[in-house]
Amino acid sequence: xxxxxxxxxKKFQQNGNKAIACCPCHDDKNPxxxxxxxxxxxxxxxxxxxxxxxxxxxxxxxxxxxxxxxxSIPNETHPxxxxxxxxxxxxxxxxxxxxxxxxxxxxDFKDGKKICPYTCYQDDQGQYIYQNNLGGLVSLPLLNIEKxxxxxxxxxVEGEKTCDxxxxxxxxxxxxxxxxxxxxxxxxxxxxxxxxxxxxxNIYLLPDNDTPGKKxxxxxxxxxxxxxxxxxxxxxxxxxxxxxxxxxxxxxxxxSLLSRSVNFPKKEDLTRSISAVxxxxxxxxxxxxxVKDYIAEGFTMFIGRPKVGKSWFLLQLAYHIASGxxxxxxxxxxxxxxxxxxxxGLQRLNSRLKILNYSKIPxxxxxxxxxxxxxxxxKGTEILLRELEKLKNPKLIIxxxxxxxxxxxxxxxxxxxxxxxxxxxFIKDFAHEHGISIIGSGHQKKKKDEEEIYDTxxxxxxxxxxxxxxxxxxxxxxRKELYRLQTIGRDxxxxxxxxxxxxxxMQFHCEGTTEILEEGERRSAIRKILEEEDRAMMPSEIDKxxxxxxxxxxxxxxxxxxxxxxxxxxxxxxxxxxxxxxxxPGMKQPVxxx
Numbered sequence: 001x002x003x004x005x006x007x008x009x010k011k012f013q014q015n016g017n018k019a020i021a022c023c024p025c026h027d028d029k030n031p032x033x034x035x036x037x038x039x040x041x042x043x044x045x046x047x048x049x050x051x052x053x054x055x056x057x058x059x060x061x062x063x064x065x066x067x068x069x070x071x072s073i074p075n076e077t078h079p080x081x082x083x084x085x086x087x088x089x090x091x092x093x094x095x096x097x098x099x100x101x102x103x104x105x106x107x108d109f110k111d112g113k114k115i116c117p118y119t120c121y122q123d124d125q126g127q128y129i130y131q132n133n134l135g136g137l138v139s140l141p142l143l144n145i146e147k148x149x150x151x152x153x154x155x156x157v158e159g160e161k162t163c164d165x166x167x168x169x170x171x172x173x174x175x176x177x178x179x180x181x182x183x184x185x186x187x188x189x190x191x192x193x194x195x196x197x198x199x200x201x202n203i204y205l206l207p208d209n210d211t212p213g214k215k216x217x218x219x220x221x222x223x224x225x226x227x228x229x230x231x232x233x234x235x236x237x238x239x240x241x242x243x244x245x246x247x248x249x250x251x252x253x254x255x256s257l258l259s260r261s262v263n264f265p266k267k268e269d270l271t272r273s274i275s276a277v278x279x280x281x282x283x284x285x286x287x288x289x290x291v292k293d294y295i296a297e298g299f300t301m302f303i304g305r306p307k308v309g310k311s312w313f314l315l316q317l318a319y320h321i322a323s324g325x326x327x328x329x330x331x332x333x334x335x336x337x338x339x340x341x342x343x344x345g346l347q348r349l350n351s352r353l354k355i356l357n358y359s360k361i362p363x364x365x366x367x368x369x370x371x372x373x374x375x376x377x378x379k380g381t382e383i384l385l386r387e388l389e390k391l392k393n394p395k396l397i398i399x400x401x402x403x404x405x406x407x408x409x410x411x412x413x414x415x416x417x418x419x420x421x422x423x424x425x426f427i428k429d430f431a432h433e434h435g436i437s438i439i440g441s442g443h444q445k446k447k448k449d450e451e452e453i454y455d456t457x458x459x460x461x462x463x464x465x466x467x468x469x470x471x472x473x474x475x476x477x478x479r480k481e482l483y484r485l486q487t488i489g490r491d492x493x494x495x496x497x498x499x500x501x502x503x504x505x506m507q508f509h510c511e512g513t514t515e516i517l518e519e520g521e522r523r524s525a526i527r528k529i530l531e532e533e534d535r536a537m538m539p540s541e542i543d544k545x546x547x548x549x550x551x552x553x554x555x556x557x558x559x560x561x562x563x564x565x566x567x568x569x570x571x572x573x574x575x576x577x578x579x580x581x582x583x584x585p586g587m588k589q590p591v592x593x594x
Contacts, residue, residue, distance in 0.1 A: 002037040008059055009033070024058045025050040068121040070135040073100035074128075079118065083130050091143060091160040093184060096197055098146045102134060104160065104184060115185070139194040144181045148197060151179040155204045155258075156220060157245060158182060158213055165246040166206070169254040187216040190223070199225045204261055205232035209243035211385045221264045231261035267433075287491050290321060290396060290437045292330040296491040298468030299428035300439045301402070303457045308475050309483070310441045311344060312506050314398050315352060317439075321396050322362035328499070328510040335395025336364040338387055340371050342404035357505050366391070374405045374426060381430065394436055402427070402440030420462030428466055444472070484514055522561050523570070527581065530571065536578035 002019055006012045009021035011031050019035040022028040023046045033055070036043040044055045056062035073079065073092070080086050089106040105116045119135035122128055134140075143163055148154060155170075157163050157180055166180035183193045203224060207217035214234075221230050236243055245252070274282075288297040304310045320327040324334025341349055349367060368387060374380040388394050399405060406423050431438040444457055457463055457470070464470065469489020476482035481503065487495040496514045501507070511517060529542055539559040543550035546558075562579045565571040569588050571579045 002035060002042065005035065005042075005059065023048060023050055023055065025054050067124050068129060069123075071120055071122050071128075073103065073120045076100070078120075078128070079103060079130060082128055083118070093141050093143055094146045095141055096145055096149075101137060101141055106160070117184070138192070140184055140189060140192050141194060142181045142183055142197070144179060145197055147179055148181065148201065151201075152177045153179075153202045153204065154198060155180040155206060156182065156217070157206045158186070158208050158216060159244065159246070160184075162208075162244045162246040165248070166254070169245070169248075169252060173254055175255060183220075187212060187219070190216060190219050195220070195223055196225070198228060200227045203228050203230045203264075204258055205230065205264060206245065206257075207233065209236045209239050210241055211382050211389065213242075213244075214389075215382075215385065222267050224266075226269070230264035230266060231258075232264045233257065233261050288333060288435075289492075291317075291327050291332050293493060294328070294330060294471075294487060294495060295437060295439070296468065296489065297431070297435065297437050298491070299424070299431045299466075300437065300469045300471060300489070301424075301457070301463050301467045302439050302441045302471045302473065303444045303463075304441070304473035305444050305475070308473060309501065309506075310473055311341075311400055312352070312501070313473060313508055314400055314439065314441060315339070315349075316356065316508055318365055318396065318398055319356070319358060319362065322365040323360075328497070328508075333395055335393045336366070336391035337396045337398070338366050338368065338384075338391065338394065339398045339400070340368045340405075341400055342369070342371060343401060345369060352506070355506055364391070364393075371399075371405055373407050374423065380405050384430070388434065388436075394434070397431075397436060397438045399427075399438065399440040402442055417462050417465075421466045424462055424466035428468060431468075444474070482511070483508070486514075519561065519564075522558065523565060526558065526561060526565065527570065527585075530579070530581045534581075536574045536580040538576075538578055 002017060003014060005019070005021070006014070009024065010028075012021040013019060013031070017037040020031040021033050021035065022031050023033040025046065026048055028048065032047045034045045034047070042056070042061055044052050046052070046055060053062060076092055079090070087105055087107055089108075090103055091106075092100050092103045094100050102117050102119045105118065107114045107116065116132055117134050118130050119133060119137070120128060120130055121135070143160060144167075153175075155166055155178060157166050159182060163180050163182040169175075170178045170180060183189065203221075205217045205221055207213040217232060221232065224230060245254070289295065290297065302310060302314065317327060318337045318339050319325075321332055321335060322337045324332060326332060344352075346367075346369060353361060366387070368383070371383050372380040384397065388397075402424075427438055427440065442457065442463065457472075467489075469487060469492055472484075472486040474484045474486075476484060476498070481500050483499050483501065485495070485497050485499055498511045498514045498517050499508045500511050502509070525546055526542055529545055530537060539562060540550040540555045543555045543558050547554060559577075562571055562573070566573050566579065568586065569582055570585045572582050573579050
C-alpha cells in the first residue's frame with residue numbers, strides 16, 4: 001500500500017515499510033513527511049506540524065468514522081454469517097421478550113478456556129458489525145430467562161456448560177416445571193446481573209463444590225426477592241473439590257440431589273424499616289454461649305501485654321471447647337475448633353501441647369500457621385471458608401494474633417478509627433454469618449495512672465465499637481502466679497475474676513471473684529499497718545506505705561475498705577477521716593450513756 005503513494009508525493013523515497021516525502025499540505029521543498037505502514041494502516045507525521053487528518057484526506061486515504069448503533073442480534077444463525085471461524089460452543093443471552101442481547105463463545109485451549117462476549121451493531125448504512133464487548137449493557141440478563149415464565153421451579157447453577165448439562169437431566173428425568181439457568185462471567189458480575197424476573201419462583205441453588213462457588217451462590221441467594229422460596233445444596237458428600245453437575249455420568253439422579261436441598265439461610269434486608277410491633281413479636285433463637293457467662297457467639301477481642309501468657313490461655317480454651325469440658329467451672333458448647341497460630345510455629349505448638357500434659361488430645365482441634373490478609377487481594381476469608389468446610393461442627397476460630405490478618409493500611413495504633421472499625425467489623429460479620437465464635441488476640445498498652453483498663457487496648461475505640469465483647473488479661477504485679485480476667489460485652493454480664501497458673505503444666509485455674517480476693521488481701525494489709533503504726537491514719541497514708549505512693553484510685557479503694565471494716569467493728573473511725581484498729585476487733589463497741 002505504501003508504494004502506491006509514490007505517484008502522489010514529491011521526492012518520495014521508500015525503505016521497507018517506511019518512506020519519506022514532501023508534505024502535500026504546505027510548501028515543502030525538503031521531505032518533512034514521515035510515512036509508516038503498520039498492519040495495513042498508513043501512519044503519517046509531518047515535522048512541520050500539519051494535521052495528519054488533512055494529509056490523509058489530500059491523499060484520499062481518510063475514512064470518516066461510522067456511527068454504530070447497538071442492536072439485538074437478529075437470530076441465532078446470524079453471527080455465524082458475519083464472524084469467521086466461530087466455534088460451536090456458543091450461548092445466547094436474551095431478554096424476557098426473547099431478543100438476543102449478546103452471546104458468549106467458549107474456546108478451549110490446552111492451558112485453559114477463554115470466554116468471549118459478542119454484541120451486534122449497525123452502521124449508518126445498515127451493515128451489521130460484531131464487536132468483542134458487551135455494548136455498554138448495564139444490566140445483564142440470565143441465560144434462559146425468556147423461558148422461565150412457563151416454569152415454577154428454577155435451578156441456578158454456575159456456568160453455561162453446567163446449565164446445559166442440568167437441563168439435559170431435567171428433560172431426561174421428566175422433572176416437570178423445572179428449568180436450569182445461569183449468569184454470565186462468574187462471581188464478578190453477580191451485582192451487574194438482573195434477577196428481578198425470578199420473583200415468586202421456587203429457587204434451587206446448586207453451587208460448584210468449592211469455596212468461590214459457594215460464596216457466589218450465597219451472594220445470589222441474598223440478592224433474590226423476599227417472595228422466593230430458596231433451597232440450596234450446602235454439601236456434596238464424597239465429591240471432589242471443584243465438582244459440578246457437568247462432571248456427572250448418564251445415570252446421575254438430579255431429583256435425588258434436589259431432595260437433599262435445605263432451606264437457604266437468607267440474610268434479612270436491614271435497609272428496610274420494621275415497625276416496633278413487628279419487632280417485638282418477632283422470634284429469635286436464644287444466644288449461644290460458647291462458655292457460659294464468659295464468651296458468647298460473635299467476635300471477641302482477647303487483650304493482654306506481650307508475653308503475658310495469652311497463647312497458653314487460648315490453647316487451653318481451645319482444648320476445653322474441642323473436648324466439651326467445663327472451663328473455669330462453666331459449661332461449654334462442644335465443637336470443632338480452628339486455631340490460627342500466626343506467631344507460633346509447628347514446633348512450638350507441639351512443645352506446648354506436651355507441656356500442658358492433657359490425657360487425650362481431641363481430634364477436632366485443628367491448626368493453621370499462615371493466613372493471608374483479610375482484604376480482597378490476599379483472600380484471607382477464602383482460607384477460613386475452605387477450612388470451615390472441612391469441619392463437621394465448627395464452633396470456635398482463634399486468631400492469634402489478629403494483627404497478622406489485618407490489611408497493611410489499617411495496622412498500627414495511629415490508623416484512623418473508620419479503617420480499623422471496618423476491618424474488625426468485617427471479622428464480626430463473618431462470625432455472625434456462620435454462627436460461630438471468633439476470638440482474636442491483641443496487644444495492650446502500658447497502663448497509665450488512673451487510666452481505665454479498657455482504654456489500654458491498642459486501637460481501643462475501634463475494637464470496643466466493632467467487637468461483640470472484650471476480655472482483658474493482665475498479670476498481678478505483686479503475685480506473678482496470679483492473673484486477672486475482666487470481660488465486657490453486649491450479650492454477657494461483666495466478669496472480673498482472678499486465675500492462677502501452674503508453673504509446671506502451664507494450666508490456668510479460677511481462684512474466684514477478684515473483688516472478694518482483693519478485699520481479703522487489702523484488709524489484711526491495712527490491718528497489719530494500723531497495728532504496726534498503732535495510731536489513727538488517713539487512707540492516703542496507708543496507701544503510701546502499701547504502694548510507695550498514694551493515688552486517688554487506690555486511696556479511694558482503701559477508704560471504702562476501711563468503711564466496711566468499721567461496719568464489721570474491725571476499725572474505728574476518728575475525726576478528719578482517720579481510722580485506727582478497734583481494741584477488740586470484730587466485737588461491737590459499747591455505746592457510752594449520755
